[in-house]
Amino acid sequence: MADTLQVLAAAAADHGAHAAAEHGAAVHVEPSLLGLAPYQWVAVSMLVLILIAVFGAKVHKTIAGGLDRKIAAIREQLDEAKKLRAEAEALRAEYAAKIAGAEKDAAAMVERAKVEADQIVAKAEADTTDMIARREQMAKDKIAAAERAAVEELRAKVATTAAFAARSLIAEKHGQAEDRKLADEIIASM
Structure with a gap:
């Protein structure tokens, strides 16, 4: 052309x-x-x-109808966007509240942990004091038992030594005649 x-x-x-x-x-x-x-x-x-x-009036009606449908679709999308925005804002508010609640819970947990730690420290101090007192008492008891054992051992040695010394003295100073006289006295006193 x-x-x-x-x-x-x-x-x-x-x-x-x-x-x-x-x-x-x-x-x-x-x-x-x-x-x-x-x-x-x-x-x-x-x-x-x-x-x-x-x-061709139908042409402009068709065009107008198409434009009206597009306008309606756009309005629908805008309404849906408004709903989605409202839902998003509600979710944001909900999560903000959850975060605030979680922060409060965390603060409460920290506070409880501090109180429990203080209680554990106090109990440990009390247990340590009790244990020290018991161990001190046990040490005193062991010392006393060792002293008693030493005193008894010393007495036994002294008694053994005294008996040995007495036997030696008696053997030296006593004879058979004194032994008979002593035996007769013991028999008579019975």
């Missing part, structure tokens, strides 16, 4: 140049397409547009 337009335009230009050469005066050549001048093409296109507007 572009080739046809170029051919027609070239033919019109040749025709105008040929006419100017015959008459000797400059001739103004109007462009034309399919034998119609530009103002005629504008008139034809306006006529077609008016005919479409008058008889």
Whole structure:
């Protein structure tokens, strides 16, 4: 189609140049397409547009209906976005409350842990004091038992030594005659 337009335009230009050469005066050549001048093409296109507007009223109704559907879809999307935003804000508020609750719980746990730690330290101190007292008492008891054992051992040694010394003295100073006399006294006292 572009080739046809170029051919027609070239033919019109040749025709105008040929006419100017015959008459000797400059001739103004109007462009034309399919034998119609530009103002005629504008008139034809306006006529077609008016005919479409008058008889093709369904076209603008279809276009308007399509636009209305798009508007309704956009409104629906906006409403859904508002709902989603409200839900998101509710979730944000809920999680903010949960975070605040968790912080309070954490603070309470720390406080309980401090109290329990203080109680454990106090109990440990009391247990340590009791254990030290028991161990001290056990040490005292062991020392007393060791002293008693040492005293008894010393008494036993002293008694053994005294008996040995007494036997030695008796053996030295007593003879058979004194033994008989002593035995007779013991028998008589019975």
